[in-house]
Amino acid sequence: MFCSSCGATVKEGAAFCGSCGKPIVGYTVGQAPVSMASGSVGISPGALAARDTGLYAGFWLRLLADIIDNIVLGIPYGFLAVMIFASAIPILRDLAAQNPNPLLIASLLGSRILLFVLLNLLGTWLYWSLLESSSWQATLGKKALGLYVSDLQGSRISFGKASVRFFAGRGISLVPSIGALYYLIDCIMAGLTEKKQALHDMIAGCLVQRIA
Secondary structure, three states: OEOOOOOOEOOOOOOEOOOOOOEOOOOOOOOOOOOHHHHHHOOOHHHOOOOOOOOEOOHHHHHHHHHHHHHHHHHHHHHHHHHHHHOOHHHHHHHHHHOOOHHHHHHHHHHHHHHHHHHHHHHHHHHHHHHHOOOOOOOHHHHHOOEEEEEOOOOOOOHHHHHHHHHHHHHHHOOOOOHHHHHHHHHHHHHHOOOOOOHHHHHHOEEEEEOO
8 A cells, every 4th residue: 555645655544654644545634543653743632542641751851841831930920020029129228218127128028028929829820720721731841842741541631630730749849848848759759650640640640641
């Protein structure tokens, strides 16, 4: 059996040519069976059959995706931090000249720090949860590396499940005293467990898979 576009030999019953990627005469894209091989030619995770593929993202891939995501978020949050704290400079200057009360200064800075932390938490929650529950099933970092989040059956997760996954990971890591230790254990598990699941993946019932 030969491809009508490039003339390459293809297997009997194949829907796409392995050389040029074009549909074989007699098949349409809608009739073509979906397989993980489709991922190699750029089909998005949402177009793949919902299943546990057995191709999981390990610690280093997930770390690199996380670094990309933090760079993406760091740019707008850098501007936000400048806007929030720059507005306090004139007030601090006046307080220092008229009434250098440490409690007033701490109150002024503390309220702005709290505002920044809350906005940071809100933004990162929506970023991860909305994107991972979207048709992409991935944040920008994960998508750039060909990774996507699914449930244990390989299906797209809901916004609620994505939120549980977020707060079971980054949310708990912000808790004083236990947060740093929890985050360390969470990361280590992503490299040691059979399906490369971090602790927050297990809590939410999720997998981070790779497109072949």
